[in-house]
Amino acid sequence: MNFNDTNITDLHNQLVKGEVSATDLTKESFKQIKATDDDVQAFLTLNEEAALKRAAEIDKNGIAEDQLLAGIPLAVKDNIVTKGLRTTAASKILGNFTPVYDATVIEKMNQAGFINVGKTNMDEFAMGSSTENSGFKKTKNPWDLTRVPGGSSGGSAAAVAAGDVLAAFGTDTGGSIRQPASFNGIVGMKPTYGRVSRWGIIAFGSSFDQVGWLSNNVKDNAILMQAISGLDKHDMTSANQEVPNWAANLDKASVKGLKIAVPEEYTSDAIDDDVREVIQAALKHFESLGATVDTVSLPHTKYGVSAYYILASSEASSNLQRYDGIRYGFRADDVKNLDDVYVRTRTEGFGDEVKRRIMLGTFSLSAGFYDAYFNKAAKVRRLIADDFNKVFKDYDVILGATDASTAFKIGDKVTDPTKMYLNDALTIPVNMAGLPAMSLPAGFSKKDGMPVGLQIIGKPFDEQTVYDAGYVFEQTTDFHKKNAKLGGQN
Amino acid sequence: MAEKIDRQEVKHVADLAKLSFDDAALDKITPQLEEIIDLFTDLQKVDTDGVEPMYSPTTEHSVLREDKGVRSGQRDELLANAPETHDGLIKVPAIIDESEDGE
Numbered sequence: 206m207n208f209n210d211t212n213i214t215d216l217h218n219q220l221v222k223g224e225v226s227a228t229d230l231t232k233e234s235f236k237q238i239k240a241t242d243d244d245v246q247a248f249l250t251l252n253e254e255a256a257l258k259r260a261a262e263i264d265k266n267g268i269a270e271d272q273l274l275a276g277i278p279l280a281v282k283d284n285i286v287t288k289g290l291r292t293t294a295a296s297k298i299l300g301n302f303t304p305v306y307d308a309t310v311i312e313k314m315n316q317a318g319f320i321n322v323g324k325t326n327m328d329e330f331a332m333g334s335s336t337e338n339s340g341f342k343k344t345k346n347p348w349d350l351t352r353v354p355g356g357s358s359g360g361s362a363a364a365v366a367a368g369d370v371l372a373a374f375g376t377d378t379g380g381s382i383r384q385p386a387s388f389n390g391i392v393g394m395k396p397t398y399g400r401v402s403r404w405g406i407i408a409f410g411s412s413f414d415q416v417g418w419l420s421n422n423v424k425d426n427a428i429l430m431q432a433i434s435g436l437d438k439h440d441m442t443s444a445n446q447e448v449p450n451w452a453a454n455l456d457k458a459s460v461k462g463l464k465i466a467v468p469e470e471y472t473s474d475a476i477d478d479d480v481r482e483v484i485q486a487a488l489k490h491f492e493s494l495g496a497t498v499d500t501v502s503l504p505h506t507k508y509g510v511s512a513y514y515i516l517a518s519s520e521a522s523s524n525l526q527r528y529d530g531i532r533y534g535f536r537a538d539d540v541k542n543l544d545d546v547y548v549r550t551r552t553e554g555f556g557d558e559v560k561r562r563i564m565l566g567t568f569s570l571s572a573g574f575y576d577a578y579f580n581k582a583a584k585v586r587r588l589i590a591d592d593f594n595k596v597f598k599d600y601d602v603i604l605g606a607t608d609a610s611t612a613f614k615i616g617d618k619v620t621d622p623t624k625m626y627l628n629d630a631l632t633i634p635v636n637m638a639g640l641p642a643m644s645l646p647a648g649f650s651k652k653d654g655m656p657v658g659l660q661i662i663g664k665p666f667d668e669q670t671v672y673d674a675g676y677v678f679e680q681t682t683d684f685h686k687k688n689a690k691l692g693g694q695n
Numbered sequence: 696m697a698e699k700i701d702r703q704e705v706k707h708v709a710d711l712a713k714l715s716f717d718d719a720a721l722d723k724i725t726p727q728l729e730e731i732i733d734l735f736t737d738l739q740k741v742d743t744d745g746v747e748p749m750y751s752p753t754t755e756h757s758v759l760r761e762d763k764g765v766r767s768g769q770r771d772e773l774l775a776n777a778p779e780t781h782d783g784l785i786k787v788p789a790i791i792d793e794s795e796d797g798e
Contacts (some may be wrong), residue, residue, distance in 0.1 A: 305772040398752045412751040438760070442753045511735045522712060529713075531787060536778035543790045547713040557724075560714055564728060567712040568700060569735075581738050583748030588741065590749060623730050639752025665752075 206233035207368035209688040213277060213425045216371070220268045220276050227260040227268070227276030227320060234278040234322050238369045241691055246344045247354075247364040249283050250291045251323040260320050268318070274432055275318030280364045280373035283324040284331055284407040285416070287311055290321070294407045295339040296329045298528045298535045298554030308405020309440070310374065310416050310433040317432050325360030325373055329556045330525065331381055331409045333357050334628045337619045338558040345615070346388060347689035348655055352612040355385030361419045362389040366689045372420035372429055376406060378413045379513055380607075380632025383644035386419050387658025388612035390646045390689065392675070393419045394426050397666050398639030399444035401430075402437030408524040410517035411442075413636040422685060423645060423676040427451035430668065444666070451672045458673035461495035464600045470506040471605025471631055471660075483648035483657040484606045487678070491604070494681065501600070503592040506634055508585050510626055513633045514562075515569045515582035521559075522566030528554065561622060590638040597664050602674055606631055607644040607658035631660065641668045645675050646684040656684075700728050 219225040235253055242248055260276060268275045281287060284294040286304035288311075293299040307315065314321075328338035336344045336359025344359045346352040347367040354363040358375030362385035365373050375382035377395035386393025394417045401416045408414065416433065420426040434448040467488060472481055488498050530536035530550030537549035555563070569578035596603060608631060618625045635642045640662055647659035659678070663671035679685050700708075705725050709716055716724055767773075770783070779786040 302776055303772075305767070305769045305776075399755060412753075441758055442751065442755055444753075444755060505741070508738055508741055511738050514731065515735055515738075526713075530778060532773075532785060533776035534778070540788050542788060544713075546788055548715050551713050552715050555714075561724065561727060561731075563712050563714065564705070564708055564724065565731060568704075568708045568728070568732070571708060571711060577739075578735060580748055581741075581743060582735075583750055584743035584746040585738055585741055587746050587749035588743070590752065622727055623734060626731070626734075637752075 207237060208234070208371045209368040209421060211371065212422055213273060213371060213428055216277060217273050221270055227263040228257065230276060231256050231260040231278050231320050231322070234370055237367070238322065241347070241367040241369060244345060244350055244691065245347050245363050245367050246342045247325055247360040247367065247369065248280070248323045249293060249295065249326050249341055249360065252290055252321050255290070256320050256322050263318050263320075272318055273428060274314065276320065278320040278322045278370055279314070280322055280325050280361060280370045281311070282327055282358055282361050282374045282376055284327060284376055285311060285374055286405040286407065287321065287324065290324065292324065292407070293341070294330050295327045295341055296555065296559070297340040298550070300340070300535055302534055306405065309402035309437045311405065313433050322370060325358070325364055327360055328357035329559050330407065330521070331357040331376055331378055332521070332558050332562050334380070334384060334625055335613070335619060336360060337615065338556060340556050343615060346612045347691040348390065349612070351614055352655070353388070353615050355388035355612060357381040358385050358419060362386055362391060362393070365389065365391050365419050365421060367691055368688065372418050372425055374416065375419045376414055376416050377636065378410045378517060379636050380629045382417045382419060383607050383632050383642060383658065383660060384629065386644040387607035387656070390656030390684070390687070391419055391421060392423055392426050392643065392645045393417065394430060394643040394671070395635070395641065396430060396434065396668055397444070397641045399442055400434050400446070400641070400666065400668070402435070402440040402443045404437055404439035410520040411524060412520060413517055423672060423679050424452050424455055426643075427455065427672045446666055449669055451669055455672065455676045458677050459495070460491060460674055460677045463491070463496040463602065463674060465491055465496050465498045466501040466596050466600035466603045467498055468503040468506065468603060468605055469500055470503055475630070476606050476609045477611070479650040479652040480606050480608070480610060480657050482651065484659060487647040487659045488604065490678065490682065494677065499600070501596050503589075503596065503634065505585065505588045505592050506630070509589055509634045509637060510630050512582040512585040512589070513629075513637060514565060514626055515578050516586060518562040518566035519569050519579050520566070522563045522570065525559070525563055530554070558622070586637045589634050593634070593638045593640060601670055603662040605660050607660040608632070611650045611653055611655035611657060635662055640665060641671055643671050643675050645679060648684050649687070700732050701725070
């Protein structure tokens, strides 16, 4: 069975009626993984034995009508800690690490009865835009195996696009959910900063990191997001905000009268023609449904990449100090003294991109450079957030491309870090300001036939309007119905 | 004002970050960092006079929990992740330098 053509509500109804069991669904998921993953390489660790055991337990207890997520097989990005199941963040430095606790989001999903089929590949410590920076393997794009799946949640996006699971956990620090969703023709949502607990997420840039979902469709995404959101005493940046039932009224959603702002910076010449064409058509579609579309400006967008790489790398250089070879993870052999343990372990354990970011961050924070780099970037961050605030005084949502291009070829950008960094120019500003944003299928490139993602950005804690607009677009277009030609069942 | 990063500076920053780069690695990373930091100098064009730095988008206030130890009862699981253990403790190399070229 290919999970591309189904959804949570349908599977749940079949489970409740006993037409299918959690064990059946779990077996189908592993069957699909085995049929596709030799090519796609989306998974780092499979959880087959424990998943089947859990499914049997759920079947034995029975699934009630209000247990919407019970018995649904899903995948987990490998920077989210799972008790007793190897968790590496795709880094050799954590190659043999087995967490002793579950992240809050895993605990919540366990209580809801989900089945964890395995951990997905990613850029090491979520640093990258192509999943080529994984310490273990390169994931391929199921639409075209010569292309990248995007990153850093590339394994999660590819697993969904390949039909292995209905949805997979992702994390988004500068676009790591939305860009791979765009490259794989699926839905990816990063909620407002603080909406979801970060406890048990392997830290990269703590003032940017946020957990979310990559899914086949908008409604599943809304259902899953509700299940993981809310205040958590373990994360003091998690927000004390009521969690709405975003999916409840989606079927009644309308975009009539919706005030849409389109930043000129998001449709500029820097965007590839084939992408811009798809986005223009999507905007026309919204207009035809009764929304108003105006061009606005987010003037500090062009400084986003620089400010982000200074701030996120600085936070990373601090967060990654903990990998010292003492208490857990890899330790270098034949070390002479304590300093040698630190230096050799880190030098041998981290990959090139992680070392580059640690170097950039340490440099930006070091004496003599702190004001010119770190503090300057934090001030620019304020200006970027203010740009959004001004636009949101007059508009409900901001729309634009998720990425300037479609999925690029494997090997095309990985040797040129600057080029790779500029790739995230349209997703980074959202993380700078902590806003909710979604990428969803908006069409296909006339140039290469690859999927193009439309980005919908909302006001803080207004995920509802983002989900509403996305759902209406999805239900009135056919783009989400076309799936990657892989797995032999399309 | 922003300054360029050179080979000497890269070595200094690596020391701070507890990383080391041999000559071949330095040849590779120095121009890469130079190019990225060059990109960063763009920020100097932005007028940020009187702008309050933004270190986090959170609007929550810090809440401190009671400072109380809790036993997790997971000593064995925790030790199982340690690279080397001895008698229920984490083993580390000698802190006193035993190398001949010690500092």
